[in-house]
Amino acid sequence: MILAREIYLTKGVGRHRERLSSFELALRDAGIAHYNLVQVSSIFPPRCKLITRAAGLKKMTPGQVAFVVMSRNDTNEPSRLISAAVGLAIPKDATQVGYLTEHHDFGMTEKRAGDYSEDLAVTMLSTSLGLDIDIDKSWDENKEEWKISGKIYSTRNVTQSATGHKDGQWTSVVAAAVLVTD
DSSP states (O other): OOOOSEEEEEEEEEEESSHHHHHHHHHHHHTOTTSEEEEOOOEEOTTOEEEOHHHHHHTOOTTOEEEEEEEEEEEOSTTOEEEEEEEEEEESSTTSOEEEEEEEEESOOHHHHHHHHHHHHHHHHHHHTTOOOOHHHHEETTTTEEEETTEEEEEEEEEEEEEOOTTOOEEEEEEEEEEEOO
C-alpha cells in the first residue's frame, strides 16, 4: 500500500519559445522537474503532515516516481494573465481525510485563484462528508478558520500566476502538492 505521511506545496513559472520547454522550466522553478510525476486525485490522507518545500525536497531522490496533485496553465498571448492553484482543506480530526483541489484560470489574480481553490476544497470535502455549506457564512474572518456543522477546517493554497511574455513566448505556471511516500 502506498500512503503518503507527508505532503509539501510548491509552485513555479517558466518562459520559453517552445511550449514544452516552458512547462519544463516551470517544473524546474517548482523544484520537481527531476521526478517522474504521476498525477493523482485529491485526497489528503488521514494523519498526513503538511511540511515545508525545503523539508520535502530533502526527502526526494532525482528520478523517483512522485505522486502529485498538480494544476498547470500556459499561454503565448502577450500580457495575458494566467494562474494555477492547488487548494487544501484539512479537517480538525486528523483521522479523517482532507481534500485537495486543482484550479487553473485566465484573467484571475493569484489571490483570487488561491481563494477560489480553497473554497473548492472546503466545498468538496464538506459535501463528501454530507455536510451543508454556505461558503459566505462558513468562514470566520476574525479567527481565520472554517466552521462547518461544528467542525473547524483549516485551509491553504499554493498558487502561481504570471502574465504572458511580451514577445509571445510561451509562459507556463504550475502549482502542486507533492505526496512524500516511503
